[in-house]
Amino acid sequence: MPSANPRQLAFSVLCRVDEGAYADLALDAAFQQETPLDPRDRGLATELVYGTLRRRGRLDFALARLCSKPLAKVEPRVLNLLRLGAYQILFLDKVPAPAAVHETVELARREQLERATGFINGILRNLIRQREEIPWPDATEPVVYLEKLAAFPHWLARSWAQRFGGEAAVALADALLQPAPFTVRVNTLKISRENFLDQLKSRGMDGTPTLFAPEGVVISHRGGAALPGDSEGWYQVQDEASMLIAHLLAPKPGEKLLDACAAPGGKTTHLCALGGNELEVLALDLHPQRARLVTSGAARLGCRGITARAWDLTQLPPFLAPASFDAILVDAPCSGLGVLRRNPEIRWRRTAADIAHMAEQQQAILANTAALVKPGGRLLYSVCTLTEEETDGVVQAFLAAHPDFVAEDLCESVPPAWRELFGEDGRLRTWRRSDTGMDAFFAVALRRRPL
Numbered sequence: 001m002p003s004a005n006p007r008q009l010a011f012s013v014l015c016r017v018d019e020g021a022y023a024d025l026a027l028d029a030a031f032q033q034e035t036p037l038d039p040r041d042r043g044l045a046t047e048l049v050y051g052t053l054r055r056r057g058r059l060d061f062a063l064a065r066l067c068s069k070p071l072a073k074v075e076p077r078v079l080n081l082l083r084l085g086a087y088q089i090l091f092l093d094k095v096p097a098p099a100a101v102h103e104t105v106e107l108a109r110r111e112q113l114e115r116a117t118g119f120i121n122g123i124l125r126n127l128i129r130q131r132e133e134i135p136w137p138d139a140t141e142p143v144v145y146l147e148k149l150a151a152f153p154h155w156l157a158r159s160w161a162q163r164f165g166g167e168a169a170v171a172l173a174d175a176l177l178q179p180a181p182f183t184v185r186v187n188t189l190k191i192s193r194e195n196f197l198d199q200l201k202s203r204g205m206d207g208t209p210t211l212f213a214p215e216g217v218v219i220s221h222r223g224g225a226a227l228p229g230d231s232e233g234w235y236q237v238q239d240e241a242s243m244l245i246a247h248l249l250a251p252k253p254g255e256k257l258l259d260a261c262a263a264p265g266g267k268t269t270h271l272c273a274l275g276g277n278e279l280e281v282l283a284l285d286l287h288p289q290r291a292r293l294v295t296s297g298a299a300r301l302g303c304r305g306i307t308a309r310a311w312d313l314t315q316l317p318p319f320l321a322p323a324s325f326d327a328i329l330v331d332a333p334c335s336g337l338g339v340l341r342r343n344p345e346i347r348w349r350r351t352a353a354d355i356a357h358m359a360e361q362q363q364a365i366l367a368n369t370a371a372l373v374k375p376g377g378r379l380l381y382s383v384c385t386l387t388e389e390e391t392d393g394v395v396q397a398f399l400a401a402h403p404d405f406v407a408e409d410l411c412e413s414v415p416p417a418w419r420e421l422f423g424e425d426g427r428l429r430t431w432r433r434s435d436t437g438m439d440a441f442f443a444v445a446l447r448r449r450p451l
């Protein structure tokens with residue numbers, strides 16, 4: 001039975017992640033179940049979970065040198081305790097190293113792992129003694145670096161090194177394994193960004209405008225308190241890269257839109273705000289319970305004109321008339337490698353076969369929405385990943401099968417300052433700059449030729 005101890009909570013979440021859970025969902029669920037942790041302990045538990053997952057490559061590299069048997073032969077729960085302890089020793093300045101060892105051994109006792117306490121104590125004490133002598137691989141061997149230090153599977157390490165070049169692949173992996181900033185989209189239907197920033201300031205919180213998105217705010221300090229306007233719907237938690245997508249579709253008041261893969265509705269509600277709350281939007285999603293999130297999110301943010309329903313878009317939607325939408329957003333399900341900062345564990349779960357399967361699914365969804373676009377209308381395809389197959393590969397296959405569509409140069413319609421985020425082909429690739437603090441998103445604008 002987990003108790004309200006941040007290390008124990010972090011340990012239970014790491015074990016759940018090993019069983020297949022997503023880190024963000026498992027952590028949220030643990031916070032719901034626990035006797036409430038105070039904000040500092042909540043912060044520590046979050047740091048321990050994400051830090052241990054992001055740094056798993058380095059932690060395992062260091063532990064493997066000190067362990068008398070291969071790490072694969074160490075009992076998984078004991079290995080998670082070792083990783084937790086090693087993370088605190090190597091990366092957490094605020095925890096003195098001897099305290100990290102003591103806390104980890106105590107945690108092993110509380111978890112009925114008394115028999116492993118000598119083993120854990122010995123390895124972690126050796127780690128303290130030898131931490132300055134660890135022969136970390138350097139980035140001159142990018143595939144080794146990505147595999148050993150960034151915990152990428154071999155196929156992914158090779159593919160990134162080949163595609164981006166070694167140096168860029170390493171920089172990209174490092175950037176995608178940094179903690180993500182806490183970013184919100186100000187709901188301009190309710191409040192301006194300027195007024196929201198004033199509201200933050202008046203409560204002693206620090207926020208700064210995002211670099212590109214005109215309604216984004218990066219919150220750098222809030223002292224554990226709730227943000228202003230939560231129940232009033234003043235903001236939506238959303239990464240800046242994700243905020244760019246609705247701007248690229250550029251909805252106009254009075255238009256009829258389809259958001260094909262809409263849940264939980266971050267972009268649906270953003271589209272509504274950009275359309276002055278005067279759009280008609282049909283929001284579809286595979287899962288009925290996720291489609292309901294769109295409805296509740298829209299109510300919170302005061303968005304009108306949204307209807308949400310469940311539908312599997314790998315099947316043609318017979319209830320929709322051909323050529324009936326001015327614009328369609330396909331924010332497709334994908335491998336999620338562009339949001340590793342939030343789900344660092346997915347990098348060792350994904351296989352090359354998954355990517356091929358995702359690309360097939362994305363192609364099916366795009367094909368089933370294409371006929372719904374009016375002649376002259378827009379279809380925006382976006383994904384939070386950067387594999388060739390799920391980005392340009394899907395677009396190439398789509399265009400080959402749909403001669404009535406053309407890819408447009410998005411650079412022609414975005415503010416000049418955004419252009420550095422786009423390739424020469426006019427497609428959004430936010431990873432082109434690694435210092436923006438954004439997730440890695442891809443988007444392409446497709447236009448159906450007029451009759």
Ligand SMILES: C[S@@+](CC[C@H](N)C(=O)[O-])C[C@H]1O[C@@H](n2cnc3c(N)ncnc32)[C@H](O)[C@@H]1O
Nearest residue numbers: 261262263264265266267285286312313331333
């Ligand atoms: C990247 S997420 C969408 C995020 C959303 N656009 C937002 O901004 O909040 C992809 C969504 O596609 C949905 N999905 C997966 N397979 C689908 C399918 N075959 N048809 C429709 N939706 C699907 C998933 O349930 C998921 O909610």
